[in-house]
Amino acid sequence: MSATLASPLPHQASAPLLVVAAALVAGEGSEARLLLQQRPLGKHHGGLWEFPGGKVEPGETPAAALARELAEELGIAVDPADLAPLTFAVHEAAVTGATSGRDLVLLLYRCAAWRGTPVAEEGAALQWVDGAALRSLAIPETMPPLDIALCITAQNLLGA
Numbered sequence: 001m002s003a004t005l006a007s008p009l010p011h012q013a014s015a016p017l018l019v020v021a022a023a024l025v026a027g028e029g030s031e032a033r034l035l036l037q038q039r040p041l042g043k044h045h046g047g048l049w050e051f052p053g054g055k056v057e058p059g060e061t062p063a064a065a066l067a068r069e070l071a072e073e074l075g076i077a078v079d080p081a082d083l084a085p086l087t088f089a090v091h092e093a094a095v096t097g098a099t100s101g102r103d104l105v106l107l108l109y110r111c112a113a114w115r116g117t118p119v120a121e122e123g124a125a126l127q128w129v130d131g132a133a134l135r136s137l138a139i140p141e142t143m144p145p146l147d148i149a150l151c152i153t154a155q156n157l158l159g160a
């Protein structure tokens with residue numbers, strides 16, 4: 001006998017958009033810094049500072065997608081095995097009234113090993129931030145909402 005189950009996601013037909021991002025950490029202790037990238041003007045959240053990354057494409061693992069995005073956006077080579085899951089944030093379209101109507105899950109990985117020097121390959125600006133700078137940027141005027149949520153945990157990678 002079969003039963004008809006109610007959809008667990010009644011407000012949307014498609015699966016959540018999966019986005020991956022990296023907390024690239026250089027240095028240790030009070031010298032530790034995280035890399036932030038400014039989204040190009042004209043894009044969604046243009047001009048705001050985010051953890052570098054992007055969308056997972058069909059057939060990719062999240063870690064492989066992140067390694068690809070870091071190569072494309074920053075010109076660095078990262079072994080997916082060096083990406084350690086750190087935290088995640090969820091944007092529920094039904095709650096926030098997002099225009100896309102699609103939920104979004106943003107996975108943050110810690111990355112402390114890469115080859116090459118990060119350079120903004122797509123014309124975006126970069127900055128290395130310490131804990132105080134990260135705290136001051138983690139506001140809606142300067143950072144997209146999910147990245148702000150990720151900062152709560154990312155902060156732990158930096159000195160006080």
Ligand SMILES: Nc1nc2c([nH]c(=O)n2[C@H]2C[C@H](O)[C@@H](COP(=O)(O)OP(=O)(O)OP(=O)(O)O)O2)c(=O)[nH]1
Pocket residue numbers: 019021043044045050051053054055091104106144145146147
């Ligand atoms: N990082 C981040 N991305 C967000 C948030 N909210 C939200 O809708 N997004 C969207 C913007 C983008 O569509 C997507 C991130 O993927 P991406 O960085 O590859 O986006 P993009 O605009 O460069 O896309 P594309 O040109 O490659 O198609 O997630 C948020 O709070 N933080």
